[in-house]
Amino acid sequence: xxxxxxKTMTLCHVVHYCSRQGWLVLHIPDAHLWVKNCKELFxxxxxxxxxxQPLQASxxxxxxxxxxxxxxxxxxxxxxxxxxxxxxxxxxxxxxxxVEQGLARVRSASDAVGxxxxxxxxxxxxxxxxxxxxxxxVNALWGRTSLSKEDKSPVSPEELTLVHNLRKMVMNxxxxxxxxxxxxxxxxxxxxxxxxxxxxxxxxxxxxxxxxFVPIPVPNxxxxxxxxxxxxxLERRWLQHEKAHTEDGKAELQxxxxxxxxxxxxxxGPL
Amino acid sequence: xxxLVCTTTAVQRKNVxxxxxxxxxxxxxxxxxxxxxxxxxxxxxxMGEDPETFTQEDIDRAIAYLFPSGLxxxxxxPVMKHPTxxxxxxxxxxxxxxxxxxxxxFYTGKQSYYSLMHETYEKLLNVQKHQDQLIAQDLxxxxxKRNLAGSRWLTKxxxxxxxxxxxxxxxxxxxxxxxxxxxxxxxxxIEEKYIQKFSKEVPVQLQKVVIEPLQHDExxxxxxxxxxxxxxxxxxAVVYDNGTGKITxxxxxxxxxxxxxxxxxxxxxxxxxxxRIGKHDMVCTVSGGGRSAQAGAIRxxxxxxxxxxxxxxxxxxxxxxxxxxxxxxxxxxxKPGQEGPRRKFTWKKR
Numbered sequence: 001x002x003x004x005x006x007k008t009m010t011l012c013h014v015v016h017y018c019s020r021q022g023w024l025v026l027h028i029p030d031a032h033l034w035v036k037n038c039k040e041l042f043x044x045x046x047x048x049x050x051x052x053q054p055l056q057a058s059x060x061x062x063x064x065x066x067x068x069x070x071x072x073x074x075x076x077x078x079x080x081x082x083x084x085x086x087x088x089x090x091x092x093x094x095x096x097x098x099v100e101q102g103l104a105r106v107r108s109a110s111d112a113v114g115x116x117x118x119x120x121x122x123x124x125x126x127x128x129x130x131x132x133x134x135x136x137x138v139n140a141l142w143g144r145t146s147l148s149k150e151d152k153s154p155v156s157p158e159e160l161t162l163v164h165n166l167r168k169m170v171m172n173x174x175x176x177x178x179x180x181x182x183x184x185x186x187x188x189x190x191x192x193x194x195x196x197x198x199x200x201x202x203x204x205x206x207x208x209x210x211x212x213f214v215p216i217p218v219p220n221x222x223x224x225x226x227x228x229x230x231x232x233x234l235e236r237r238w239l240q241h242e243k244a245h246t247e248d249g250k251a252e253l254q255x256x257x258x259x260x261x262x263x264x265x266x267x268x269g270p271l
Numbered sequence: 272x273x274x275l276v277c278t279t280t281a282v283q284r285k286n287v288x289x290x291x292x293x294x295x296x297x298x299x300x301x302x303x304x305x306x307x308x309x310x311x312x313x314x315x316x317x318m319g320e321d322p323e324t325f326t327q328e329d330i331d332r333a334i335a336y337l338f339p340s341g342l343x344x345x346x347x348x349p350v351m352k353h354p355t356x357x358x359x360x361x362x363x364x365x366x367x368x369x370x371x372x373x374x375x376x377f378y379t380g381k382q383s384y385y386s387l388m389h390e391t392y393e394k395l396l397n398v399q400k401h402q403d404q405l406i407a408q409d410l411x412x413x414x415x416k417r418n419l420a421g422s423r424w425l426t427k428x429x430x431x432x433x434x435x436x437x438x439x440x441x442x443x444x445x446x447x448x449x450x451x452x453x454x455x456x457x458x459x460x461i462e463e464k465y466i467q468k469f470s471k472e473v474p475v476q477l478q479k480v481v482i483e484p485l486q487h488d489e490x491x492x493x494x495x496x497x498x499x500x501x502x503x504x505x506x507x508a509v510v511y512d513n514g515t516g517k518i519t520x521x522x523x524x525x526x527x528x529x530x531x532x533x534x535x536x537x538x539x540x541x542x543x544x545x546x547r548i549g550k551h552d553m554v555c556t557v558s559g560g561g562r563s564a565q566a567g568a569i570r571x572x573x574x575x576x577x578x579x580x581x582x583x584x585x586x587x588x589x590x591x592x593x594x595x596x597x598x599x600x601x602x603x604x605x606k607p608g609q610e611g612p613r614r615k616f617t618w619k620k621r
Binding site for chain 1: 516524525526532535536539542543546548549
């Protein structure tokens with residue numbers, strides 16, 4: 001959908017619903033944050049070609065921990081992972097330790113993320129829990145990045161550990177859960193501002209990778225939706241301006257915002 | 272442009288006729304007239320037309336063709352006119368060989384003015400006498416009102432031209448008062464001819480703007496068009512009836528074409544004023560200008576188109592609200608010696 005029509009909001013709705021139902025939610029607020037404006041890039045210890053992003057990884061791990069506390073206790077690792085010379089995680093330890101390890105050792109945070117993702121993928125087969133992967137701005141995984149290596153050569157997304165692991169999650173080769181993604185033009189790099197269809201934003205690679213997917217267009221408000229939104233604002237007594245309560249005011253708001261949710265929000269803000 | 276251009280060539284010089292000796296003798300002017308006629312025939316010959324029926328318009332066209340000039344001021348371009356139009360009227364010498372002046376009021380200084388005043392007063396007395404006669408005979412006084420609205424008195428400059436001498440403001444006002452007094456009397460119709468010499472017709476300025484009727488589309492939907500402009504932007508708008516309030520500009524939705532709220536407010540204004548926000552659809556094309564200019568142009572175009580849908584009173588209200596007037600503000604020209612239209616160069620003391 002176009003800019004400001006509520007794609008992220010619908011994703012949040014889905015996430016909330018699934019977490020209410022008891023699913024394990026893997027929510028990435030904005031994948032674009034991972035491919036641009038990164039201050040620190042380290043070479044990965046695990047795989048020489050790739051680059052790590054400790055900052056973003058640690059932020060994400062923190063959020064993940066707070067949102068899925070009880071799940072982390074239950075799930076056990078199935079393999080032994082070595083973090084460095086001295087630290088290692090044994091088999092059968094709860095995932096929580098992996099996450100804490102990642103938070104403590106910032107350098108290996110991205111690897112921790114990779115471990116978590118792999119474990120979740122393997123274990124979702126069993127069916128003890130249902131996994132929801134919610135990615136916002138998934139087109140960031142296949143575009144270009146604005147980062148560059150020390151010798152100023154551009155970095156492609158595959159060379160980033162986080163992106164690489166995430167791509168594996170989003171692929172269609174596991175069951176026991178669901179993947180919900182949104183495309184976002186606002187954060188995307190090197191794409192024209194009028195592009196909003198999946199093909200334009202994802203590029204050929206991304207489109208093939210996400211192959212069997214159901215596109216859901218998110219249009220502007222229909223008249224009914226607009227009325228319900230307006231009614232909500234009135235109920236909550238957000239619109240304090242006298243004219244906003246009249247029919248004329250409503251028509252004016254509808255005209256000026258063009259039934260675009262973001263515009264309506266910005267208009268109603270100061271009222 | 273709105274600047275008044277009120278001076279005539281005759282008065283642009285300082286003093287019309289009474290300044291010193293004549294600059295153009297009569298013989299000189301006669302010679303000029305002969306030369307002009309001869310030149311006219313030559314010109315007709317050159318252009319291949321008949322010398323006998325060569326009018327002034329033909330002369331003007333021929334000169335414009337033979338001497339094309341790109342000067343902006345029309346009065347600066349080459350002109351060939353009859354000498355009486357080019358050389359201002361000069362007063363002939365007012366006294367004879369023995370030094371005795373011809374006119375009896377010469378020594379007043381403003382002879383033609385005072386003679387005019389005397390004449391007008393004479394007419395006034397005439398009218399009063401006539402009126403008295405009619406009253407004596409108990410006949411009804413004729414009252415035919417002159418058309419005061421459509422005529423105006425001569426301006427001071429025109430009077431100066433007529434009298435060939437300077438007239439001061441006081442004198443002029445006195446003369447007009449006298450004329451008014453004359454006209455106010457009931458039997459002034461007798462002197463109508465005399466009064467007409469000093470009054471001019473004012474052209475009827477009320478141009479009724481024609482409101483076009485609604486046209487109908489193939490599907491039976493009523494629509495109307497309007498054009499508007501602002502700065503350098505030109506816009507045409509087609510307003511359809513029975514719509515949802517969608518507006519398309521150059522094939523693009525207004526949300527995408529005008530991302531700024533201010534421009535969309537400008538578009539909204541005519542509809543909001545008439546209270547018809549969700550009732551009309553609009554399709555417009557716009558070119559030129561910038562973002563704000565295009566918005567203003569579309570606003571004007573839509574207001575003009577909406578006139579056909581709306582009663583006359585509302586049209587009047589729109590006009591008073593300023594929705595139907597073209598905005599005359601354009602970019603001001605940059606002057607030499609200054610950095611911009613108003614900004615001067617940085618002033619340095621040394």
